[in-house]
């Protein structure tokens with residue numbers, strides 16, 4: 001997968017050099033190109049913004065630098081053999097970023113992220129590129145950030161961990177919370193490791209039993225318990241046809 005990121009804060013994307021994403025790059029699973037938008041300005045102040053038509057607070061990012069940068073980014077990617085790009089626009093008014101969308105994006109060969117600042121990018125930019133490539137506007141949550149770079153880090157990590165050969169245990173993302181399936185939207189239950197006792201606190205006996213069936217049941221029950229507590233809306237979304245008798249007993253105990 002090729003990733004391009006266009007930003008006025010290239011240093012914000014330094015975390016793409018470390019940990020899981022950094023390893024994916026080192027293994028050749030990800031080819032990341034970060035572009036400083038100001039390199040496509042022509043005035044001595046490297047201006048990327050201007051006042052909004054119609055008035056109002058804040059500034060709007062100008063068409064010129066974005067158009068010149070995206071044209072060049074697309075040309076470079078095609079020249080390098082990439083194809084079928086998707087422009088991903090982080091914005092508070094975008095569609096929610098979900099695990100389902102992460103899976104969809106992980107199957108694409110080329111993503112171009114356009115994290116903006118100020119009040120966003122002049123609408124004509126994405127109107128222009130929508131005629132040429134797929135453009136999706138995505139929000140990482142119901143809160144307001146100062147720009148889109150943090151969203152790029154979040155989306156990139158969620159996508160990169162789904163790429164073949166990136167996670168150590170190929171199966172581990174299949175058990176993710178929110179991964180497709182009957183337990184699609186249950187949250188993870190509690191986890192424990194050595195030492196067996198810490199400040200007078202032990203480990204649930206079942207986890208020391210070596211009985212894999214009982215351990216799996218306990219983990220499922222704890223997932224139901226945590227989901228009912230923190231995200232009851234997700235219980236409603238589960239495919240109940242995949243629940244067994246003990247699931248229904250647990251849900252009844254939890255008040256479902």
Ligand SMILES: N#Cc1c(-c2ccc3ccn(Cc4ccccn4)c3c2)n[nH]c1N
Nearest residue numbers: 090091116139140141143144145147148151
């Ligand atoms: N993804 C995502 C986001 C953002 C986000 C993303 C990009 C930009 C570019 C500018 N701003 C500031 C801003 C504030 C208010 C109205 C418009 N724009 C961004 C905010 N906020 N919250 C999310 N979940």
